[in-house]
Structure formats: structure tokens, C-alpha cells
Amino acid sequence: MNRIVVSSWPFFVLLVINMGLRANTLKVIGGKRAVILGEDADLFCRLSEAEEFDQITWQKETRENSNKHNFFVIKPDGITSNVNGLKGRVLFIGNTSDYLGSIRIRNVTLLDEGTYTCIFSVSSGPIQTEMSLTVIVPPVMSVTGHVSPVGDNEVVLVTCIAAAAKPKAEVIWNTGALNKSLRWVTNSTQHANGTSTVLSQLIGLPTRTANQKQVHCVVNHCALEEERTLSYTIDIHYPPQIVNITSSQAKYFLCIVDGNPRPNYIWSRDVQPWPVSSVRIDGDSLHLLSLSSDLNGLYVCEASNLYGSTTGFLYVHTTSEISPACWVLLCLIVVASAAAIFLCSWYKNGKLPCSKVKAPEQTDQDDGDVPIRQRVTEDEEET
Ligand SMILES: *[C@@H]1O[C@H](CO)[C@@H](O)[C@H](O)[C@H]1NC(C)=O
Ligand SMILES: *[C@@H]1O[C@H](CO)[C@@H](O)[C@H](O)[C@H]1NC(C)=O
Ligand SMILES: *[C@@H]1O[C@H](CO)[C@@H](O)[C@H](O)[C@H]1NC(C)=O
Ligand SMILES: *[C@@H]1O[C@H](CO)[C@@H](O)[C@H](O)[C@H]1NC(C)=O
Ligand SMILES: *[C@@H]1O[C@H](CO)[C@@H](O)[C@H](O)[C@H]1NC(C)=O
Ligand SMILES: *[C@@H]1O[C@H](CO)[C@@H](O)[C@H](O)[C@H]1NC(C)=O
Secondary structure, three states: OHHHHHHHHHHHHHHHHHHHHHHHHOOEEEOOEEEEOOOOEEEOEEEOOOOOEEEEEEEEEEOOOOOOEEEEEEOOOOOEEEOOOOOOOEEEOOEHHHOEOOEEEOOOOHHHOEEEEEEEEEOOEEEEEEEEEEEEEOOEEEEEEOOEEOOOOOEEEEEEEEEEEEOOOEEEEEOHHHOOOEEEEEEEEEOOOOOEEEEEEEEEOOOOOOOOOEEEEEEEOOOOOOOEEEEEEOOEEEOOOOEEEEEEEOOEEEEEEOOEOOOEEEEEEOOOOOOHHHEEEEOOEEEEOOOOHHHOEEEEEEEEEOOEEEEEEEEEOOOOOOOHHHHHHHHHHHHHHHHHHHHHHHHHHOOOHHHOOOOHHHOOOOOOOOOHHHHHHHHHHHO
16 A cells, blocks of 8 residues: 555656646736725736737626626727626726736726626637725715703713725724813714715713813724814803903903803993993993993993803992092902902802803893892893
8 A cells, every 4th residue: 555655656746746837837817906986997917928819808796796797808909899887987908919908997986896807718718817896985074063061961072974985984083181081982884885984972071171172083094095183172061150350441341251152241230220321331341431420339240141140240439530549449349349249149149159050041030049239230221
């Protein structure tokens, strides 16, 4: 037994080498391709050696038609014919004198994706090679914000979508200064045409700190030359905060309140309205046009948006004579009274004035825990 095996070795070796050589002598060389949707796909194909051939035949099995079928024929004289499909979109870019059967498929669609076969019909029969054509689709990107009121529960702050890409896009977030307080959840769906949509949601507490902070959705995909960044500025709504009345020059006062959306301001005077000709109001500013004692009194600035309102107070006291010393005194009174009323209302309500939030539909009507001064003022206004 052993003898037979040993003596048969050289024969097998020779057979294998011979088969290998014959397979190597003449073959068709191709190459797989990956092309971006809408671009042209050049499919390379050539004979490994010079050899006469009757024709070059291209077959395909694609998403459009998964049965392998002929679609393009090239004769040795360079004459081509479309067998079926792809009319006008396929172009011979080879050279029959060079045994080059390459073609170009123009404006590639997802339906062109599949396996392509290049067949040279030579005297000994057909020889062929298969190659894949992959279509890459860049994502359609968008970022959408969700305005939310300040609160204690996590909400979706921003959504980033990289839609209908192939292969599916990678989406991450760059949350800058908020990187410790925000997290994200990403999911994806695959469509029938082979593309996928990735949806990533940025989640976190809607806090005042997060308001106006920029976050960036970063999308990566092989069809993009570089990663794409979509930025969004977080928008958190909150009621007006503490009122700050400042005076840049005597007789001119500004009511400054932090709130989102920007508060509306209403100036009024406690107990009785001011003489119309002596005071000019422009939104958040109060301008005393003269300095007479009939302008004396407690001025109220109410700042409100749809989440609530707060009030601040300015005490004006002047004698009919104008003197710089008097204005210094006035400013001191302003600061003192604002502080006093702030503390007073905190004491009375057991909470900071800024935490008093009115429901949007109640903006005209005050509820019970409003400081009496303010209610008196508003009653005056209605008359
Ligand atoms: C085809 O190949 C032959 C032989 O290499 C060359 O002479 C000829 O110019 C080529 N034709 C074209 C159109 O490139
Ligand atoms: C490419 O194909 C698409 C869909 O078939 C078509 O809408 C578009 O006009 C074509 N573009 C060119 C340059 O032929
Ligand atoms: C968060 O941001 C800070 C400063 O912007 C940076 O130093 C830190 O490395 C970031 N942390 C993470 C986990 O990205
Ligand atoms: C991805 O998340 C969105 C929003 O939460 C949801 O509508 C969708 O069904 C989710 N898709 C999958 C595949 O989970
Ligand atoms: C693939 O399908 C999705 C979902 O129907 C669609 O939005 C997208 O435009 C399609 N892509 C192409 C290239 O046809
Ligand atoms: C009030 O506004 C002025 C000017 O903007 C500022 O300097 C001051 O710190 C503010 N005061 C408070 C209590 O916010």
C-alpha cells in the first residue's frame, strides 16, 4: 500500500501544477467597485493575455432584477449593443484591440447595485469574472431643537437625523460645556431600498444653565469627504427672574430682568398714575422728563412672559430744586428699596419673588399671594 502511494506522488504533483498553469494561462480580470449614488461606475474587465474572441458579454443580477441576465454585448470590431435595460446609460470604455472590455454605467442608482459578470467568448469556450457594484448613499442630515420650559424631568432637547444613507451613518454629539449633564440615545431604521436612517436624541434636564449653550451633532459617513457638524443652540424657557433696576444717568432708569422668552415690561406708579407729559416709557426704560415733586412716588416695573412675572420697585423722591446731592440720594433709595422689598416679599410669601410663576392664561389677573403694593398699582391702571 505504502509503495503505491509513494510512487503516485509525482503524478499528483504534476497534475496539480498542470491544472494551475492552464487556469493561469487565460483568464478574465475584473474589479469590484463602490460608487456614490448618481456618479458613474466604471467596471473594469480584460483578458489576461492576447487571444481572439467572438464577443464580450456583460451580465448582471441586481436589486432591480435578481435573475442573472445579459445586458450589453461588445463585438471585436467595437460595435456594441444593449440587450435589455440600462438603455443609453451604459458605455463601452474599453478597447477590443487591447482585449479590454470595460464599461461605464452612468448616473448609478440603488437599483444598479449587484453582481456583474464579464464574459469573453474565446475558441475554447466562455471565460468570465464576476464583480460587485456597491452603491453608497450619503445621508440627508438635519438637526431639530425642542423648546422646553425649565423643569425637573429629563426631556429630549435636540434631535439629529442622518437619513436614508447607505451604509448607515455614524452620529455622535459634541456637547461642549454640557458634556457631563447630557446623554444621548441613538436608534436606526432600515428602508426597503437598502438605506438606513439614524436618529439620535440628546437628552437632559431643561435647566437655565443649559439655555443658549451650543451643542454639535457630528455625522460621519464614507460618502462625506470629512465629518459634518450640525450645531444647535439649546433653548430653555423660564419665567422672569429677579428684577434689577439700573440708572445710567439721572432721570433715566432701566428695568433689567432675565427671562426666556424676553419679558415684556410694564411700568406703573403706585397709588396714582404719573402726569402724562412728564414721563416717557419705552419698553423696559423709564425716563423722567422733569424733576418735580409731583413725580415722587413708588414706581413699579412688572416683567412678564408666558411662564410668569416678577416686579421691581423704584422709589423716586425729589424736591423741586435739582441738585446733584439729591440724585445721589435718589439712587441710594432705589437700591435700598429694591433690596428691602425683595426681602419683604420673600418673608411674606416664604419664597423668592422670582419663584412666583403665573400660568399663561392668568397674566392679567393676580392671585392672592401677590404683594399688596402691586395689586393696588394694577387696580389704578384699570381706571
Ligand atoms: C486601442 O489599442 C490599440 C493597441 O494598443 C491602440 O493602438 C489604439 O490607439 C487604442 N484605441 C483607443 C481608442 O484607445
Ligand atoms: C440621474 O438619475 C436620476 C434618477 O434616475 C435622475 O433624476 C437624474 O436627473 C439623473 N442625472 C443625470 C445627470 O442624468
Ligand atoms: C467635558 O468638557 C470639558 C471642557 O469642555 C473637558 O475638559 C472634558 O474632557 C470633557 N469631558 C468629556 C467626558 O468629554
Ligand atoms: C427610534 O426612536 C424614535 C423616537 O423615539 C421612534 O419613533 C422610532 O420608532 C425608533 N425606532 C426604532 C427602530 O426603535
Ligand atoms: C430610500 O428609501 C427612503 C425611505 O423610503 C427614502 O427616503 C430615500 O429617498 C430612498 N433613497 C433613494 C436613493 O431612493
Ligand atoms: C444689575 O445690573 C447692573 C448693570 O447691568 C449690574 O452691574 C448689577 O450687578 C446687577 N445687579 C444684580 C443684583 O443683578
